[in-house]
Amino acid sequence: MVTRRTVLGALGCAVLPGVARAADREMEHEPDFLADRLLARSLPPISERLPKQPRIVPLKSMGRMPGKYGGTIRTIIGSAKDIRLMTIYGYARLVGYDERLVFQPDVLEAFQSDKDTVFTFKLREGHKWSDGSPFTTADFRYWWEDVLLNKDLTPGGGALELRVDGNLPRFEVVDDLTVRYSWERPNPNFLPALAGPQPLIIVGPSAYMKQFHKKYQDEFRLSALMKENRVKKWADLHIKMAREYRPENPELPTLYPWRNTTAPPAEQFIFERNPYFHRVDENGKQLPYVDKFILNVSSSSIIPAKTGAGESDLQATGIDFNDYTFLKDAEDRYPVKVDLWKLTRGSRLAILPNLNCGDDVWRNLFRDVRVRRALSLAIDRHEINMAAFYGLGKPSADTVLPESPLFKPEYAKAWIDHDPEQANALLDEAGLQIRNDDGIRLLPDGRPAEITVETPGESTLDTDVLELITDHWRKVGLALFTRTSQRDIFRSRAQGGHIMMSIWYGIENGVATADMNPQQLAPTADDQLQWPLWGMYYLSLGQNGKAPDLPEAVELVNLQNSWRASSSMAERTEIWHKMLSIYTSQVFSIGIVNGTLQPILRTARLQNVPKQALYGFDPTCYLGIYMPDTFWLNEEQV
Known part of the structure; x- marks a missing residue:
């Protein structure tokens, strides 16, 4: 059995009282889910995994409780492509909305806009991708020079949100932690595009992606990778392996709270905690609290029935208001709660x-x-x-x-x-x-x-x-x-x-x-x-x-x-x-x-889920702006 003191010993911590207490305090912030990797030293301690200035989520001021680590949340999706829900629910953005729909730096430590023509982004020192590789300005440079400006990968010249009067911005690396995008005229759509449910992509894990790029990979190896992944063009290979919105590639490093571990095709997708996620609660505990999300694929037509039969711990999609009475009845049969959130659509x-x-x-x-x-x-x-x-x-x-x-x-x-x-x-x-x-x-x-x-x-x-x-x-x-x-x-x-x-x-x-x-x-x-x-x-x-x-x-x-x-x-x-x-x-x-209502079903053990909230795809990202990484399972709750 792996215990906290066992891990401390394996990490070389002396078991003297003072040192042990300090190490114990650090270990309190380590999820048990990572204990084996910490013991094997395949994962560094939390002090080396977090950015120097992580994003601190003030739960108490948000009316929520600091939580405990552990557990798995099951949800049901209508098809394998709906694993994109984890990109929406996870809602880690360079710049994102808070619950009041005001822009906040998230992955970024800070951002500055000068009349919506010049945008300066500051990265968090020591931030890492989910595989432990550094998240740096080199990742922005790679995406700009080798993806967006590459005609094979971006034949259309970049997304509309990046173009003003048809022109792309000027990109520059200001220093080791700062990048800047500048247009001649205002681009007020830039920040909303970064904060949206299907965010504008301007950065990627360059250390990983270069193996799929013809500029960095030799022709023989690139050909083998294309054959292995059943594509005929190197550009299709790069696009397939870099897809972030629908995260089908388990090897792709991510900045989201959970990462996919299951390659399609599959009937069940398992997302595990990202040990390098950049957010902590006010007590210094790294988020997310929950270790795993399991997404079970089902026919869309029977999602309400399965949800009402106790097969989901958190369900928002695939159910509708006309399922509310049936789902509410499930509270008498299973330890679940059903709340009603207000739909943000202009008309239901x-x-x-x-x-x-x-x-x-x-x-x-x-x-x-x-x-x-x-x-x-x-x-x-x-x-x-x-x-x-x-x-x-x-x-x-x-x-x-x-x-x-x-x-x-x-x-x-x-x-x-x-x-x-x-x-x-x-x-x-x-x-x-x-x-x-x-x-x-x-x-x-x-x-x-x-x-x-x-x-x-x-x-x-x-x-x-x-x-x-x-x-x-x-x-x-x-x-x-x-x-x-x-x-x-x-x-x-x-x-x-x-x-x-x-x-x-x-x-x-x-x-x-x-x-x-x-x-x-x-x-x-x-x-x-x-x-x-x-x-x-x-x-x-x-x-x-x-x-x-x-x-x-x-x-x-x-x-x-x-x-x-x-x-x-x-x-x-x-x-x-x-x-x-x-x-x-x-x-x-x-x-x-x-102003119609959307049922949200959750297990009674799941804490910090708002009882009332706004529900929609854009801009609230379904559950996303309410930070599911702060939800936690109270095993003592029945």
Whole structure:
């Protein structure tokens, strides 16, 4: 049996009373999980593993308790690619958000921004990657010179967040602990991109990655590595071995609190504590408290059932509000607790008319704001809120929540009153005044106004809500039909113009601040279902898709570009409000209910999990900003 005193002896500590007490104090900060490695001297003591200035997490001032080491947390994921949750939950970022959504240095010791044009980053002296190799400015230089500027590895010239007017920044190593990125004009998107759920990557473990780079590896060895990893190009090898967001390579050094130890394919992925993680609690105990995360792969459809059967110690994804009653009942059968966090989406569900749909008649109708407003006014949101959300949500347009400093009541109230009379009048004005014998309006080409709303079918909530909306729209002369398809097919059909309308989530970030990019309000991405071709055009810098030709959409793009060039909070705030006003007034997405709740199930033994919090992908990173590395298992708790 390995004891603390055994480890002390093996480390050469004299067992004299004074020395032993000092060594004991150091060993109190060592997890038992690492005892064998410490005994074998394959791992240095904690004083040599931590940076000279680790990040101190003030748990007591955050309303949490200092914890104890040990234990394993089980969670369930819907597919192997969902191991990316550990990148999101782990939430170790160069610069990250705190719980108030304010930027804080995290991996960095400090950062400085000069008018959002010059960003200076200071590293923590003595910081190490999870394999014990130094984390230094050389890792930033490698990523800049040998990855971002390498046309084989980065053929597009770098992420949009790194380019201002198409130009990359100037990169410089100021000294052994300092790097700097400078642009000629402001880049306010730089810090939000670093802090996001899928962070912008500007640094990597160079000592490890050089073996996969043709500049540093001989051709014979590189060819063998390519064959071993089943890729045909050295660039594909480097990309595969460096993938951080979906950490499939167990050998890749990381800065996250836990590292993957399981290579795919697998039905279970085991993440173990990073012995070099840079955070400590106020008592000097290195985080994380929990030794292991085990991610069990299951079918998405049965995650709620497995969770309710006691097979998860911490579950947030794969379950929904309509599972709440079932999960709450599990508290009577298992030592688990279920809390409700507030979703940060602009709308829990939104109806998205496709302004790029392939049907000329419907495309022209959807581009008529009178039609979009009529569709919104015809919906009885109170009925949906009571029937689907037990009255716990709030009828709203698809916009920011009251928790956002950008919130205004007029945005939330835009075109959401249940007013069939006004809806009918607007549809008549739009040229749909003629109806057939069944009371369904006729399109300009004589077809009945039959709208097919498509859904990826991942939640019965979609179809339940659509059943109610079917009745609402029928009363204003519109027939609604539902079509379900798998998510990949669903997105492909949308981008191909085959979907006329879809039901999906509302805007991602409903708790935005002016410092966050308002790109979700403009056609900027090909997965925005209301204008995928316009978004593709923006994303590809005009190489694919189509340029927006609706004046209000063009204005949103121009405003978003203005935000990207802004250098003051006042300017950004003004831009945000202009965009929110246009987006809600034009009803580019038809919000239904927001402020809805997300169940979070945890074992009763798990401490420091907030009872109430904000839950979303961006910017809160699901559980990430609440620092799961500070969660701990109290074995005395039942």
